[in-house]
Amino acid sequence: MNPLHEKTLSHLTGIPDAADISVETLQELADQYPYFTPVQFFLASKLKQRSHGAASAQVVKTALYFNNPLWLQWQLYEEPVRRKTMVLPDDMIDTPTDHSGDAPEAIDRTDREPAVPDAAQLENEPAVASAVENRLSGMLTEQLADFKKPVSEEDRLEIEKEKERLHTIDYFASQGIRIDLSRIPQDKLTTQLRKFTDWLKEMKNPNPVQTDLGTSAEMENAVVEIAKTSNVSREVLTEAMAEVLAKQGQVEKAVQLLIKLSFINPEKSSYFAARIEQLKGIV
Structure with a gap:
């Protein structure tokens, strides 16, 4: 435990x-x-x-x-862990020895001392540094002279035009397939292939202004006419509207609405006449 x-x-x-x-x-x-x-x-x-x-x-x-x-x-x-105590025999116990009188060993410090440069190398260093400085100075002088050179009106800055990548022009040509589709018989497969290449060219160079929207002139005119009358408020001519007006106490408006409905629907004129008489009796 x-x-x-x-x-x-x-x-x-x-x-x-x-x-x-x-x-x-x-x-x-x-x-x-x-x-x-x-x-x-x-x-x-x-x-x-x-x-x-x-x-x-x-x-x-x-x-x-x-x-x-x-x-x-x-x-x-579980069992508790017990430390084992090792008992050494007397003959294994070492007697301490005094080493204070021993002379210290010589330590080799050759690897720690920095290498002393040769005298000839020290003499050549200023000459090398001077040559490098002279070369840099000459390059800077030439660049400064070109920069300060006057510019005439005939000088033109030539800018190399970036070449258009082949895959943006023709997909099959970029793959190494060069076929003039206009010279071979125009079968169904050739027609589809030409349409596909034209579609790829159009997708690579899209036109921001769409000229053909896939609609006809008649359809566009019809849309214009619908737009003209879409925001015009129209009178609601239904029997339910007449009932609403009658319940709101606007009997005269309800009678006028029923008269209009009788003209629109002549086959129900007798029905609307009875409703009109009924509303007038209320008044």
Whole structure:
């Protein structure tokens, strides 16, 4: 039992030493608090230490309180780790030796000392630096002279035009296929192939202004006429509207609406006349 378990058990029973706690004490606690998991665990651990006959049954019962039976098994069957102390024989113990009188060994410092440059190399360094400076100075002088050179009216700045990539002009030509489709027999496959190449060219170079929208002049005129009358408010001539006006107390407007309906629908004129007489009787 590890120190944490012993401390917890001491708090539960009030007995400082866990070895003095009897099985009967833990059994009384388990009977008094049957759903308290720590008491069931400590009872199983104590029975296992005493090699009691009821240890196996208590372990099975305690496993019902644990969601991980492997962890319960490790808690019950773990053994404390004990450090092994090695005892050395007397003949293996070395006697300390005084090395204070020994002379220190010479240390080779050749790899740490920086290399001293040769005298001839030091003499050539100023000459090399002077040559580099003279070359740079000459290049800068030439560039400055070209920059300050006057520009005449006849001078032109030539800008090379960027070549259009072949795949943007003709897809098949970019793939190495060069066929004049206008010279071969115009069968169905050739016609479809020409339409496909024309479509590719149009997609590579789209025209922002669409000239052909796929509509006819008659259709466009019809759309214009519809647009002219689409925002014009029209009078609603229905019998339901007449009923609404009558319920709102606007009997005269309802009568006028029924008269218009009788002219629009002559076959129902007798019906509308009866409705008109009915509304006039209300007034």
